[in-house]
Amino acid sequence: MLDSEVLTKSAPSVAALDIAGLSYRYHNGQQALKDVSFTLQPDEKVALIGPNGAGKSTLLLHLNGIFKAQAGRVRIFGQETIDANLGEIRALVGLVFQNPDDQLFSPRVFDDVAFGPLYMGLPEGEIRQRVGDALACVGMGGFEERRPHELSIGERKRVALATVLSMNPRLLALDEPSAGLDPRARRGLINLLGDLPQAMLVSTHDMHLVKDLFKRIIIMDSGAVVADGRTEDILADVDLLELHGLEGT
Helix, strand or coil, X not given: CCCHHXXXXXXXXXXXXXXXXXXXECCCCCEEEEEEEEEECCCCEEEEECCCCCCHHHHHHHCCCCCCCCEEEEEECCEECCHHHHHHHHHHEEEECCCHHHCCCCCCHHHHHHHHHHHCCCCHHHXXXXXXXXXXXXXXXXXXXXXXXXXXXXXXHHXXXXXXXXXXXXXXXXXXXXXXXXXXXXXXXHHXXXXXXXXXXXXXXXXXXXXXXXXXXXXXXXXXXXEEEEHHHXXXXXXXXHHCCCCCC
16 A cells, blocks of 8 residues: 555645635636635545536646646645745645546556656665555556556556556546546446545546545536535535536436
């Protein structure tokens, strides 16, 4: 298993994610995020839902500095996402894209999962240990020599998750992790995510995944947070869901 001490060393009072007044406009002038504010604690797994174009993916890309706040701020375990902190931020945040092919680019599974630890300058023995631990954690042990493009979509998604777990992140940001999965792979993913110790912010349209895994939901629409509350309360509010183009379970 991955080192749990690394995941819990921060004081409980420090939020895993603290966003205040975050706004962002694309180069074409489109307002993508509007005064977004919320916090996520180290023991929380939170679903981020909303219609297409709501700003969910744009928000996730702010968590490790791919996009930079134009107004407001983002803090990860107390560290603000400014240029001086990006090395540490990117070690803290494991960002998993919707399409695993955007994350997997090496000829072997081992090389993809080892890329982060190698970039961190870790010794070979520790790199191999981390690769083995990360693949075992996602149920892909023994796949080190396989070619990613020969795997199923569900297997590639698990390997993509392993590529960030190998860096021992403390916050996972996942974009549509269940998209394209068959029922068995989807259930395996739910079990896997439920067992992981990291704080988690997951953008998804899969309302069954939300109901099964998350105790808290944040709804975004037109770049703004429009609701933030307990999953059971939000899923029971049919009018709220319909207003923002969503369906209940």
